[in-house]
Amino acid sequence: MHEHPNDYIKPELMACCGAREIRDGDVVIVGTGFPTISASIAKHTHAPRTMLMQESGVYDARPRRPALSVGDPCLNPGAAMIGGLTDVMGMFLQGGWVNVGFLAGSQVDKYGNINTTVIGDYDRPKSRLPGSGGANPIGALAQRVIIIALHNTRRLAEKVDFITTPGYIDGPGTRERWGLPKNTGPSLIITNKALLRFDPDSKEACLASYHPGSSIDEVVASTPWDLKVADDVHETEPPRAEELKALRERIDTIGLIKVYEQKGYV
Template sequence: MSDFSGDYIKPELMACCGAREIEDNNVVIVGTGFPTMSANIAKYTHAPNAVLMQESGVIDAQPKRPALSVGDPCLNPGAAMIGGLVDIMGMLLQAGHVDVGFLSGSQVDRFGNINTTVIGPYEAPKTRLPGSGGANPIGCLARKTLIIALHDKRRLAHKVDFITTPGYIDGPGAREKWGMPENTGPHVLITNKAVLRFDKDTKEAYLASYHPGSTIEEIRDNTPWDLQVSDSVHETIPPTEEELRALREKLDPFRMISIYEKKGYV
């Protein structure tokens, strides 16, 4: 049996941080990559009764490798149900049954708004991005949203160029003003340097923990707003042997997660 203690890469730490935010019996909508790995780490460790589903309609998939898309055939064998988009986004999400939505974005701001539409002005953008997919309704309607992002001044923003998926928009009361359910919104922002949480009064992201190898000063220097630091800030707990065993032996035996190192998640 392998000993994984003390042996991990930054993307594995990020996946484990996401897993720790999922509670037993949660209903979770996940995409591919980090969200799927995080949700399944949780299911194989502390949240065996969590119900995981893809927006494509698959519920409680049992993949033998990381899925390459929400429609990847590896999600189908052994799944509890193979439905469709309307089943997930209509019957479950719009009905208020989803506890956790797990998202990522090309640009994320201090209020947890996510941009996957354009970089630069909408009418004449520098870059066009793929758009919302299911991210907008997930961010609007899930009870809490978990966000994964790279931690630099290109990916984090004081204000996003375009709100594809609303977080707390421009502060307290904004979600309710625009008709979103009460007690919903971003819960945590996990980056390759830190874990940021959202202040219950200001709704702005603050530093909760810094990953091993990072410093508070480095993180603040790479954040484009005046990042506040929790009084209880601490070093992020490294992946446990149980978490790494679930990830490497059950979920990602070919270490496909290492591709994120090449994408800058270091």
């Protein structure tokens, strides 16, 4: 049995949930913050042969602090390989070698489609967001995609304003029709309230577990589509002692993860 200290913050729980999705030996493409922290927890606990890469061209970096961007200087010294975008996004991702991709979304819908382009109409947007970056190809080509999102009726949507990054697009069969590689697509949405997994038949995100302090009713009420609840729905396992130890003492010694509390992940 695992020991579960109760002094954790919500972003730590979310990072641990991401870590548990990683299998030993996975090749993981990560962005900054959460994804790196999550994958690193896996590497320091149950999956020591996990290999991380950043789209900017870095493979197996050994940063001395959490990277603040995928171009961060701390990713350079100690990496096993540094190339460029066509190396990581082309040779490795499009080449079919990436097991797990981590993405965050300003807006995420029930099929796991992600919007990072515009809020509102494309031609007259309320907010112009950064655009795809690496998100579209990671969503298209990584075998398992883990999505981080804020759980409210603004950030989750029945349908996103703009599909920047493909989840299951319009539902079952759509990825296949577009010729996206077999056995790829989103596998999990991690929110600050729950874990949502995709039904193998309907491809809709369904409630798999609710975090301690939340409830099925609260999660359903905060979700803007008719959220199905899995038969085996349960409370999310809190962070394990060894996960928190790895996170706080080896990966994020400066407590960077606390910025996610300010971003609303509470």
